[in-house]
Amino acid sequence: MLRVVVCVSGGGTNLQAIIDGIAQGAVYNTEIVRVVSNNPGAYAMERAKKAGIEAVCVSPKDYENRELFEEALLACVEEAAPDLIVLAGFMVKVPEKMVKQYENRIVNIHPALIPAFSGTGYYGLKVHEAALARGVKITGATVHFVNQDMDAGPIIMQKAVKVYDDDTPEVLQKRVMEEAEWVLLPWCINLIAAGQVKVENGRVTIAE
Ligand code: GAR
Numbered sequence: 001m002l003r004v005v006v007c008v009s010g011g012g013t014n015l016q017a018i019i020d021g022i023a024q025g026a027v028y029n030t031e032i033v034r035v036v037s038n039n040p041g042a043y044a045m046e047r048a049k050k051a052g053i054e055a056v057c058v059s060p061k062d063y064e065n066r067e068l069f070e071e072a073l074l075a076c077v078e079e080a081a082p083d084l085i086v087l088a089g090f091m092v093k094v095p096e097k098m099v100k101q102y103e104n105r106i107v108n109i110h111p112a113l114i115p116a117f118s119g120t121g122y123y124g125l126k127v128h129e130a131a132l133a134r135g136v137k138i139t140g141a142t143v144h145f146v147n148q149d150m151d152a153g154p155i156i157m158q159k160a161v162k163v164y165d166d167d168t169p170e171v172l173q174k175r176v177m178e179e180a181e182w183v184l185l186p187w188c189i190n191l192i193a194a195g196q197v198k199v200e201n202g203r204v205t206i207a208e
Contacts, residue, residue: 001029008090019047
């Protein structure tokens, strides 16, 4: 059984897609052992509780400085003894120590086709605003392993989504979630649980 800790900050629709994937049998051999949020108001916490999953908040506001917050975050994750950490809309830069400790065991979902619209400052709706401002005709989502640089780790899977002339950032965000994110993230977790995802020289291969 793959023990997964899911880190969240907001609405938690990606968390819900994983919960549903496990419940419906699309994601095998996987258990969400804890949901960790940096934001006490995150609706994702309610989703976790409704699904009977332990939800823990580690807010930076409760710590004197960044270092203490990062220590508490790492301790909270470690306590759940995960095999895999999934960042599902987690708006916190992962502490360096955590990245080192869980090398190739942290995955993130990003709402664009990396390397487009990625890196510092590109998160949530801002990604879609930037895509529309640039006038791209195709965008999408990426699931990747997390390394020390923002949105720069080995890419596991990507899915393209069409952009239409009359899209608003909100409309585009919804389409990218529905057509790409909620499909890709459970799919990748299932592949990882099945031991089919390998990282070599910074590149991912998926075994048949
Ligand atoms: C998702 O679109 C996710 O890809 C994005 O935040 C949203 C969270 O939604 N993540 C990033 O932008 C990370 N750089 P959710 O809370 O409903 O899953």
